[in-house]
Amino acid sequence: MRHILSLLLENEAGALSRVSGLFSARAFNIESLTVAPTEDPSISRMTLVTGGSEEVMEQIIKQINKLVDVIKVVDLSEARHIERELMLIKTQAKGAAREEVKRLVDIFRGRIIDVTENSYTIELTGPGDKLNAFLEALDRRMILEVVRSGVSGIARGDRAIGI
Amino acid sequence: MTEPSQKEKLRGAEIFVRALKDEGVEHVFGYPGGAVLHIYDELFKQDAVEHILVRHEQGATHAADGYARATGKPGVVLVTSGPGVTNTVTGIATAYMDSIPLVVFSGQVPTALIGNDAFQEVDAIGITRPCVKHNFLVRDVKDLASTIKKAFHVAMSGRPGPVLVDIPKDVTADVCEYDYPESIELRSYKPVTRGHPGQIRKAADLILAAKKPMIYAGGGVILSNAHQELTEMTQRLGYPITNTLMGLGAYPATDKQFVGMLGMHGTYEANMAMHHCDVLVAIGARFDDRVTGDLEKFCPEAKIVHIDIDPASISKNVPVDVPIVGDVKSVLGDLTELLKEDARQPDAAALADWWQQIADWQKLDCLRYNRNSDIIKPQYVVEKLWEVTGGDAYVTSDVGQHQMWAAQYYKFDKPRRWINSGGLGTMGFGVPAAMGVKLAFRDEEVVCISGEASLVMCLQELSTCLQYDLPIKIVSLNNRYMGMVRQWQEFFYAGRYSHSYMDAIPDFVKLAEAYGHVGMRIEKSVDVETSLKEALAMKDRLVLMDFITDQTENVYPMIAAGKGQNEMHLSPEQSSTDRELA
Ligand SMILES: Cc1cc2nc3c(=O)[nH]c(=O)nc-3n(C[C@H](O)[C@H](O)[C@H](O)COP(=O)(O)OP(=O)(O)OC[C@H]3O[C@@H](n4cnc5c(N)ncnc54)[C@H](O)[C@@H]3O)c2cc1C
Ligand SMILES: Cc1ncc(C[n+]2csc(CCOP(=O)(O)OP(=O)(O)O)c2C)c(N)n1
Ligand SMILES: [Mg+2]
Numbered sequence: 001m002r003h004i005l006s007l008l009l010e011n012e013a014g015a016l017s018r019v020s021g022l023f024s025a026r027a028f029n030i031e032s033l034t035v036a037p038t039e040d041p042s043i044s045r046m047t048l049v050t051g052g053s054e055e056v057m058e059q060i061i062k063q064i065n066k067l068v069d070v071i072k073v074v075d076l077s078e079a080r081h082i083e084r085e086l087m088l089i090k091t092q093a094k095g096a097a098r099e100e101v102k103r104l105v106d107i108f109r110g111r112i113i114d115v116t117e118n119s120y121t122i123e124l125t126g127p128g129d130k131l132n133a134f135l136e137a138l139d140r141r142m143i144l145e146v147v148r149s150g151v152s153g154i155a156r157g158d159r160a161i162g163i
Numbered sequence: 164m165t166e167p168s169q170k171e172k173l174r175g176a177e178i179f180v181r182a183l184k185d186e187g188v189e190h191v192f193g194y195p196g197g198a199v200l201h202i203y204d205e206l207f208k209q210d211a212v213e214h215i216l217v218r219h220e221q222g223a224t225h226a227a228d229g230y231a232r233a234t235g236k237p238g239v240v241l242v243t244s245g246p247g248v249t250n251t252v253t254g255i256a257t258a259y260m261d262s263i264p265l266v267v268f269s270g271q272v273p274t275a276l277i278g279n280d281a282f283q284e285v286d287a288i289g290i291t292r293p294c295v296k297h298n299f300l301v302r303d304v305k306d307l308a309s310t311i312k313k314a315f316h317v318a319m320s321g322r323p324g325p326v327l328v329d330i331p332k333d334v335t336a337d338v339c340e341y342d343y344p345e346s347i348e349l350r351s352y353k354p355v356t357r358g359h360p361g362q363i364r365k366a367a368d369l370i371l372a373a374k375k376p377m378i379y380a381g382g383g384v385i386l387s388n389a390h391q392e393l394t395e396m397t398q399r400l401g402y403p404i405t406n407t408l409m410g411l412g413a414y415p416a417t418d419k420q421f422v423g424m425l426g427m428h429g430t431y432e433a434n435m436a437m438h439h440c441d442v443l444v445a446i447g448a449r450f451d452d453r454v455t456g457d458l459e460k461f462c463p464e465a466k467i468v469h470i471d472i473d474p475a476s477i478s479k480n481v482p483v484d485v486p487i488v489g490d491v492k493s494v495l496g497d498l499t500e501l502l503k504e505d506a507r508q509p510d511a512a513a514l515a516d517w518w519q520q521i522a523d524w525q526k527l528d529c530l531r532y533n534r535n536s537d538i539i540k541p542q543y544v545v546e547k548l549w550e551v552t553g554g555d556a557y558v559t560s561d562v563g564q565h566q567m568w569a570a571q572y573y574k575f576d577k578p579r580r581w582i583n584s585g586g587l588g589t590m591g592f593g594v595p596a597a598m599g600v601k602l603a604f605r606d607e608e609v610v611c612i613s614g615e616a617s618l619v620m621c622l623q624e625l626s627t628c629l630q631y632d633l634p635i636k637i638v639s640l641n642n643r644y645m646g647m648v649r650q651w652q653e654f655f656y657a658g659r660y661s662h663s664y665m666d667a668i669p670d671f672v673k674l675a676e677a678y679g680h681v682g683m684r685i686e687k688s689v690d691v692e693t694s695l696k697e698a699l700a701m702k703d704r705l706v707l708m709d710f711i712t713d714q715t716e717n718v719y720p721m722i723a724a725g726k727g728q729n730e731m732h733l734s735p736e737q738s739s740t741d742r743e744l745a
Contacts, residue, residue: 009351010351013300014288014292014298014300017289017292018292021292021293025293055478055482058478059475059479062474062475063475065474065475066473066474066475068296068297068317068349068351068352069297069351070351071350071351163350
């Protein structure tokens with residue numbers, strides 16, 4: 001099963017490699033991982049998408065918790081939560097395709113954030129499957145470049161992860 | 164008006180040495196080099212911290228490790244950058260696998276050069292990351308003292324383990340105020356020590372309802388200094404108990420409730436009792452694959468209680484029914500209190516039947532061997548060593564058959580006396596570890612049981628033993644084979660002894676003498692006891708006893724990797740009974 005984990009960790013050199021090293025050393029899989037400092041610059045927040053059986057997930061969470069730099073781990077998928085991912089796409093945009101792409105961007109509530117005679121750069125946020133759907137809707141041959149941020153997640157409602 | 168408090172300003176190297184002193188460190192095992200010369204200069208100027216100059220950095224880590232296992236204090240190592248620190252990796256990994264507290268200080272190139280492929284630069288933090296509990300790079304002299312405090316705190320608390328502190332050379336030259344914190348808090352690291360009362364209550368219920376109980380105690384009991392609590396509870400209940408290789412000495416081996424070690428080379432009775440028990444109480448043990456064998460067949464009838472300070476050890480390999488996260492000492496204390504107050508008693512009739520069943524398994528006498536052989540049997544040497552040392556020596560070992568015979572035939576009644584590399588299985592561990600133990604306990608008998616292949620892996624430390632007057636005794640069980648490898652090749656590769664024999668074995672007597680020690684070669688069974696006594700009588704000399712043993716001897720019982728606990732190979736002595744007695 002797919003799980004989305006939220007981590008608070010010390011914002012220290014090497015903390016990221018401890019988490020990613022743990023996953024490779026213990027043969028756990030990582031689907032995506034994003035990390036950045038929080039409003040408190042001494043703390044980073046990481047969102048990690050992974051998967052495995054119940055037993056594997058239990059080990060993953062315990063092993064992450066064991067890392068000395070990790071302050072907290074929460075499995076967001078255990079309760080209602082929101083996932084968002086940012087995607088930047090550069091596509092060809094010539095002739096008839098120019099209108100076609102623009103229409104598609106509007107349907108997906110994306111934004112064109114840079115334009116040249118031949119191309120658009122598009123910004124799109126949403127859950128991963130929405131981004132996938134957009135990519136599928138585009139003519140593959142027109143895509144020049146895709147950059148995805150990986151998933152960020154947060155709990156719904158008043159629940160907040162703090163230290 | 165009050166004066167602003169004046170704190171001393173010191174150079175990083177001085178801070179380093181002062182911090183060790185303030186931490187109560189008495190011994191450091193190390194080897195100098197460019198990146199740590201400022202520190203070595205400070206060591207030279209004082210005598211509160213004694214530095215032991217080893218002959219190889221691997222030796223330093225194993226010596227510090229042996230010291231830590233025997234004393235319960237952290238082992239401290241100091242090495243230079245580059246090859247100095249890479250040489251410690253095997254020793255650090257050895258300590259990591261067995262949860263031994265070490266603090267390893269490595270020199271690093273100056274901060275401005277980090278990342279430049281500077282002379283003797285390696286990414287020590289990166290190289291050691293997977294085999295330390297934690298590591299630190301000190302970038303600023305202002306963080307040096309507090310980082311040292313953190314390193315000792317992390318190494319010693321919770322599930323202990325090795326911590327590396329990498330110190331760039333410029334940090335040891337920079338100056339700042341010295342302030343060594345009394346204690347330290349890490350918001351991201353707070354190990355649980357008290358067990359959950361509700362869980363302990365559930366454990367008590369299960370334990371008291373057992374008809375075929377079994378206690379399985381491991382290295383965590385020793386790390387927690389909880390042997391008394393374990394012994395008290397076990398004797399109050401009257402239940403059978405087994406120890407893992409790492410747990411030997413946690414419960415007195417000569418006590419009648421002790422059924423021997425369990426696992427791959429455990430006793431028949433211990434493994435059979437595991438297989439048939441209905442309640443298993445696992446205490447500070449981590450269900451290693453050398454213990455469980457085939458997980459599908461492990462303790463098929465048992466409800467399991469597991470006490471461990473590391474939540475990640477619980478339900479990792481075997482799902483458990485009552486997990487208790489906490490320090491063994493505290494949890495067993497609470498559990499015993501509950502058992503005392505409880506009006507219920509263990510089911511005496513069921514327990515009597517269970518002990519009868521165990522006694523039947525014990526009749527097989529699975530550790531029997533030919534005691535009348537002229538050729539020296541390795542088991543005989545260990546048994547005699549146990550006798551002549553009154554069972555009271557500190558025994559270290561290397562890795563192989565000799566290690567298993569030491570574990571099976573030396574009956575440890577006290578904790579911290581049996582010192583071996585279980586998790587990593589590091590050949591070369593024995594001699595330096597014995598050296599570290601002897602340094603801590605100069606008046607005690609310290610014996611290293613080794614094999615001729617393991618022995619040469621860290622033999623250079625014989626020089627260190629001479630320099631610091633550490634007269635350990637070495638018992639070499641010389642079978643002219645990497646016996647453990649040969650045994651597997653005999654069993655599983657139709658006797659194709661691929662590279663498990665060494666043609667050019669050194670003359671160990673001369674080798675001992677070359678290092679300034681005493682060497683003895685013993686070739687006949689009749690001479691075993693007298694030679695041991697003779698060697699042990701040389702109190703102030705290191706004696707290497709080279710016992711020429713039976714080349715074909717194997718370690719029994721044996722559960723082949725991946726087999727069930729009840730599927731044991733027994734020795735040819737018992738081959739007619741090589742069967743499942745279930
Ligand atoms: C050649 C060879 C053969 C071997 N054969 C066998 C064999 O037949 N039988 C055998 O048993 N082993 C054998 N081993 C050793 C085996 O590989 C493991 O090292 C060993 O079984 C682990 O012992 P343990 O479970 O006691 O755990 P340890 O490695 O000692 O781990 C201790 C456990 O206790 C926990 N702990 C630590 N401190 C505390 C505390 N204060 N409170 C609570 N919990 C704590 C830790 O979290 C950990 O889970 C062999 C090794 C070699 C090299
Ligand atoms: C550093 C290292 N290399 C290889 C091994 C694999 N190994 C395990 S036991 C063994 C043979 C040990 O031979 P010896 O020291 O003579 O002991 P014996 O088994 O003969 O008693 C080997 C090579 C190991 N455990 N450690
Ligand atoms: Mg050998």
